[in-house]
Amino acid sequence: MLVNVKGLVKRYDKLVALDYLDLQVEEGEIFGLLGPNGSGKTTAINCILSLIRYDKGSIEIFGKPMKPNAYDIKRNIGIIMQNVAVFEELTVYENIYYFCSLYIKDKIEVKRLTREAIEFVSMEDYADFYPKKLSGGLLRRLNIACGIAHKPKLIILDEPTVAVDPQSRNKILEGIKKLNAEGATIIYTSHYMEEVEQICSKIAIIDKGRVIAQGTKEELKAMISLGEKITMELYELPEKNINELKEFPGIYSVEYHENLLEIKSAKGRNNLIHILDYMAKNNIIFGKVYTELPTLNDVFLEITGKELRD
Amino acid sequence: MSLGLYFMRVKCLLRNMEGIFWCYIFPIILSTCLYLGVSKLGAVEEFETIKIAYVVGEAQTELSKEAGTAVSQEQAELSHEVGTAVGHNELLSVMKAAKLSEDKYMFDITLCSSKEAVDLLEKGDIEAYIIGGDRPELFIKENGLNETIVKSFVDSYMQKQITIKNILVSNPEALNNGLIDDLIGQTDFVDISDKHKKPDNIIIYFYAILAYTCIFASNWGLEEVINIEADQSMRGARISASPVSKMRLFACNMLASYTCHIISVILLFLYMKFVLNVKFGDELAYLIAICLAGSLTGLLMGASIGFWIKKKPAIKEAIIIAFSLGCSFLSGMMAVEIKYYVTEKFPLLAYINPVNLITDAMYSLYYFDGHNRYFINLMLLMLMAAVFTVASYFGIRRRNHDSI
Numbered sequence: 267m268l269v270n271v272k273g274l275v276k277r278y279d280k281l282v283a284l285d286y287l288d289l290q291v292e293e294g295e296i297f298g299l300l301g302p303n304g305s306g307k308t309t310a311i312n313c314i315l316s317l318i319r320y321d322k323g324s325i326e327i328f329g330k331p332m333k334p335n336a337y338d339i340k341r342n343i344g345i346i347m348q349n350v351a352v353f354e355e356l357t358v359y360e361n362i363y364y365f366c367s368l369y370i371k372d373k374i375e376v377k378r379l380t381r382e383a384i385e386f387v388s389m390e391d392y393a394d395f396y397p398k399k400l401s402g403g404l405l406r407r408l409n410i411a412c413g414i415a416h417k418p419k420l421i422i423l424d425e426p427t428v429a430v431d432p433q434s435r436n437k438i439l440e441g442i443k444k445l446n447a448e449g450a451t452i453i454y455t456s457h458y459m460e461e462v463e464q465i466c467s468k469i470a471i472i473d474k475g476r477v478i479a480q481g482t483k484e485e486l487k488a489m490i491s492l493g494e495k496i497t498m499e500l501y502e503l504p505e506k507n508i509n510e511l512k513e514f515p516g517i518y519s520v521e522y523h524e525n526l527l528e529i530k531s532a533k534g535r536n537n538l539i540h541i542l543d544y545m546a547k548n549n550i551i552f553g554k555v556y557t558e559l560p561t562l563n564d565v566f567l568e569i570t571g572k573e574l575r576d
Numbered sequence: 577m578s579l580g581l582y583f584m585r586v587k588c589l590l591r592n593m594e595g596i597f598w599c600y601i602f603p604i605i606l607s608t609c610l611y612l613g614v615s616k617l618g619a620v621e622e623f624e625t626i627k628i629a630y631v632v633g634e635a636q637t638e639l640s641k642e643a644g645t646a647v648s649q650e651q652a653e654l655s656h657e658v659g660t661a662v663g664h665n666e667l668l669s670v671m672k673a674a675k676l677s678e679d680k681y682m683f684d685i686t687l688c689s690s691k692e693a694v695d696l697l698e699k700g701d702i703e704a705y706i707i708g709g710d711r712p713e714l715f716i717k718e719n720g721l722n723e724t725i726v727k728s729f730v731d732s733y734m735q736k737q738i739t740i741k742n743i744l745v746s747n748p749e750a751l752n753n754g755l756i757d758d759l760i761g762q763t764d765f766v767d768i769s770d771k772h773k774k775p776d777n778i779i780i781y782f783y784a785i786l787a788y789t790c791i792f793a794s795n796w797g798l799e800e801v802i803n804i805e806a807d808q809s810m811r812g813a814r815i816s817a818s819p820v821s822k823m824r825l826f827a828c829n830m831l832a833s834y835t836c837h838i839i840s841v842i843l844l845f846l847y848m849k850f851v852l853n854v855k856f857g858d859e860l861a862y863l864i865a866i867c868l869a870g871s872l873t874g875l876l877m878g879a880s881i882g883f884w885i886k887k888k889p890a891i892k893e894a895i896i897i898a899f900s901l902g903c904s905f906l907s908g909m910m911a912v913e914i915k916y917y918v919t920e921k922f923p924l925l926a927y928i929n930p931v932n933l934i935t936d937a938m939y940s941l942y943y944f945d946g947h948n949r950y951f952i953n954l955m956l957l958m959l960m961a962a963v964f965t966v967a968s969y970f971g972i973r974r975r976n977h978d979s980i
């Protein structure tokens with residue numbers, strides 16, 4: 267186990283930011299920490315990195331207890347904070363060089379790694395730019411380059427795609443996958459379920475400082491009763507029919523408003539066929555029909571009773 | 577700590593426009609303004625000959641009118657008769673002889689009757705008139721600098737006159753030994769009261785600018801803390817998560833800050849000395865030494881405040897600015913009188929005010945021959961630096977934070 271967090275508690279006065287949080291990250295994973303704003307993701311990362319004091323719990327990284335002066339552990343970690351952390355007075359190249367030289371002594375090696383990092387985030391054309399001349403997306407990429415230049419074994423990214431244009435976002439996500447393919451273990455926090463679904467091999471959903479579900483995305487979706495969501499465009503649907511639909515086996519929720527019929531069914535086969543059959547028999551005319559498999563949002567919704575994004 | 581990190585930090589600091597402006601440019605502007613202001617001020621305050629009227633004692637009007645024209649400078653410079661020396665017309669002679677400078681008389685005296693004198697004063701043609709006699713009387717219309725000068729002159733004369741009389745009563749021989757020369761030959765009256773004092777006050781302002789620049793290093797010290805503490809900045813978080821000893825990195829960065837800062841102080845000093853031609857005296861090495869000590873104290877003071885005051889960076893910055901301005905104010909940057917007042921009434925405050933220690937050390941170099949007072953100030957400054965070093969040391973040892 268690469269990272270082992272047990273029973274982590276962090277309070278800010280009365281507010282409990284982390285409530286006996288447990289996380290286990292295996293080597294080679296892209297571990298997603300998914301939770302809404304204020305759920306404690308950043309606090310958890312800060313504790314894991316020993317940047318802040320915590321009230322209770324234990325944190326082990328690479329099998330050793332993490333402490334502020336555990337330099338041998340820190341040497342193998344790369345961090346990308348949720349806010350850009352670079353020097354305004356240094357160019358792109360110098361920033362990466364500076365942070366890399368905090369990890370590696372050999373100058374020639376630092377230079378080589380700096381070049382590689384610039385290449386990795388495709389910022390060759392911007393090497394001599396000062397941060398204030400960079401767009402938001404480029405700034406994020408610089409932020410990432412500063413965190414990964416020293417080729418860490420464990421990379422922690424805290425919402426690296428907030429306020430980033432879609433193109434840069436895809437580049438970032440591709441980059442993370444590539445780093446993982448090259449052997450780095452990744453902890454990735456986000457409140458975007460799409461991103462987490464797209465890249466993470468294991469996901470922990472957290473809410474109010476507590477892990478409420480953990481597993482692969484398939485495992486997470488299997489945990490909930492929802493199997494399929496069917497949506498139909500309908501201009502008219504009498505109450506009687508709604509009630510009859512509710513009686514169908516496997517269907518546990520039927521809602522109709524604003525000309526949309528939304529049916530949630532449990533896992534099972536042929537749900538859609540049964541419904542279409544019923545519509546035909548009752549001469550109900552309908553427009554578009556589409557079905558969706560559950561998302562992590564549905565998982566979150568079912569466990570917490572609220573949407574992931576507020 | 578590697579030299580590379582040191583030079584990178586120096587590069588950072590020298591590219592920080594704000595820091596450079598306040599430390600490198602602003603004091604130069606300030607001292608230039610002071611220089612220009614002073615040369616203009618000097619021109620205005622250059623003393624002009626004062627127009628007065630002298631009314632010789634009524635009974636001797638005719639005689640004295642004659643005498644008035646006959647009174648010569650030689651007569652005033654050295655009177656040969658005791659009677660004349662202490663007589664009531666002697667004041668007139670002395671006033672006639674008094675000079676502001678080599679070729680400028682202090683008073684332009686009209687001899688007239690008291691009626692005419694009243695008229696002249698009324699019209700504003702003269703600033704004062706004096707009715708001579710055993711006890712000369714001075715009449716003025718307004719209270720101004722010139723009136724004050726005339727009054728002091730007459731008062732001083734009267735004082736001396738009494739002294740002479742007393743001396744002559746007890747020791748008649750004194751007259752032959754140049755007594756009058758000593759006492760009445762006071763043509764440098766204005767020189768004593770003014771010329772010496774003026775440059776003193778001005779050099780104090782240059783000292784104050786130097787001292788303020790030194791103490792401004794506190795901002796740089798604070799920046800170093802913000803830069804390295806995880807709860808102060810994102811860069812600080814990144815640095816705190818890296819495998820470097822924060823203590824050593826901090827020392828390295830402080831050294832870089834110190835380097836850049838003392839360069840600014842030395843440049844300012846050279847600018848004052850060679851461009852503005854400020855007369856700092858001969859002990860330049862001592863002057864620079866106190867600047868180096870002051871800059872170090874400022875830097876460490878800023879760091880200590882940064883470590884120990886639990887506030888947002890912006891608030892800490894405001895505190896530092898208020899604090900250094902306050903110290904400068906109390907040390908007489910705006911008005912020298914405040915410095916004297918504080919030193920007299922609240923000596924402790926003067927001793928713990930780093931800006932005051934710096935200016936006082938510079939001041940003592942200028943005014944005193946020995947170096948005792950200078951070294952007392954230097955030692956106190958170094959003591960403060962030591963205290964702040966300890967405070968910073970324990971500040972950085974607290975390692976991780978309650979919150980970010």
Ligand SMILES: Nc1ncnc2c1ncn2[C@@H]1O[C@H](COP(=O)(O)OP(=O)(O)O)[C@@H](O)[C@H]1O
Pocket residue numbers: 278281283301302303304305306307308309310979980
């Ligand atoms: N420095 C702090 N002081 C007080 N409360 C804080 C502080 N930092 C975070 N919090 C609170 O802790 C909770 C978790 O915050 P955070 O870890 O930043 O959430 P996330 O990163 O998931 O958005 C929030 O309720 C937030 O308001």
Ligand SMILES: [Mg+2]
Pocket residue numbers: 307308309348424425
């Ligand atoms: Mg966060």
